[in-house]
Amino acid sequence: MGILTCLLFMGLKLKLEDIPRKKIPGSSIIYIPSGKYLKLATFGYSSFLADLVYLWAIQYYGDLSITDRFRYFEHIFSIISELDPHYVDPYEVAALIALYDAKDISLALKMLDLGFSKNPDMWIFPLEAGHYAQVYKRDIALAKEYYKKAMEIEGAPQIARRLYANAAFRTMDFQTAWETWLEVYKTAQDEQIKKIASNHLYQVKAAVDLRAIRAALVKFKLKYRRYPAELVQLVRAGFIPFIPKDFDGKDYLYNPQTGEVKTPVIPWKR
């Protein structure tokens, strides 16, 4: 009798599994309270519960059939953050999911900002955020701010400083770019890094010099309705105090026909 009933319920279970059942997407997570209140109910197992929620989240966000799976995205990952603020992987993975899956760069940055707020000694968060801001959001000014945060943290890789210098250059903050690249040059332990820093210093100086020379050329043209035959005429005319030389001490190339001025070499081919 016992064996019969056992076989009967096992058969019924298999049958039930075949019957399709409509589920509300994401219904299992709608009623999860905020992490702050959930932590009260963990009784010392908050870290373990954070792991379980994270593992669940990985499977949940990997299920492409749930079309509105991003509705509670922030809520889920903030729960993990509240339960275990020092758990690094969820912030990074959340940012990846937000960027590549949800195509929401702001959400990705928000996740990394959350990670950084809970772990101010971890350079990885602002460094990654800077990368996302630069490459995906194309906001170099924002990337520069992130790189600055990253490089100020103890133990941050030297590349953070180089990325900051590069971002400064691209936002035309030549003073900061110069100072940072100079620091990189002086502290570089690797000849290759020294060479890279030198090329960037060349580039920054060239940018500043050429900007000054071009501004003087514009003023000269406006006054005399022609370009000067040689750059030294700009000094005689009082439009520039002196004609700067490039980082290697060479003269900039000047075309008096077109007024074009450029570096004698390409910085990367020095």
Added chain:
Amino acid sequence: MKIKVIALNTFKEAIRDRILYLLFFFAATSIIFSLVLALVTVGDKIKIIKDVGLASLSLFGALMAILIGTGLVYKEIEKRTIFTLLSKPIGRAEFLLGKFFGLALTLLVMLLLMSLIFLALVFFHTFKLEWRIGLAIFYIFLELILLTSVAILFSSFTTPILSSLFSLSFYLIGHFSWGLEILIKKKKSGLARILLQFLYTLLPDLENFNFKTEVVHRLPISFKFLSYSLLYGLVYTLFILILAVLVFRRRDFT
């Protein structure tokens, strides 16, 4: 000497308890299952293994302490063997302490066995043994010792079901007391705040023995905090045992 005899006898009795092996089986399964969980994670696998392992040691250890401890004294009373025991030249305090140390020894052995499995898994993944994990396990044991004393206290005057409920409540309150701390901070000064403060100080704070997060994330642990936690655990255990002895001395078994 008499305490030692009772302790060893209690150990031999408890180690044969089926509940112990059932719980050990589930603990071992849960620790090994952490390998499966680690496979489906994205990122640090060892974090999952450590979290699950330490949580299993703590949770199943607590269940062992409560389920076995709550029946320890009650069984003797129910079977009437208590009369035989107390008719011998043995004090009630010695009897109770013997039971306590016997169960403590049982828990130590079970915890060591579970820890071996856990540490083996960690070593297999990291090829090193971290002293911090040993520290976390030691404080888990300290928490279990305290729970054991509570279980024995309740076991000395009530039924196993009620003892289990009270012991479990003690465990939950012990991990929830920081919630009371938050409530105190929100209260304005006055009688209510003073009473809450007194209650907060009196109730156990088992979070003082919880170093799982620090171990997993390699956060610094203050030696001062460790020392005071150890002292707190030992003194609280002593307090509970004294209560248990006082209750047990007044108990009339007829």
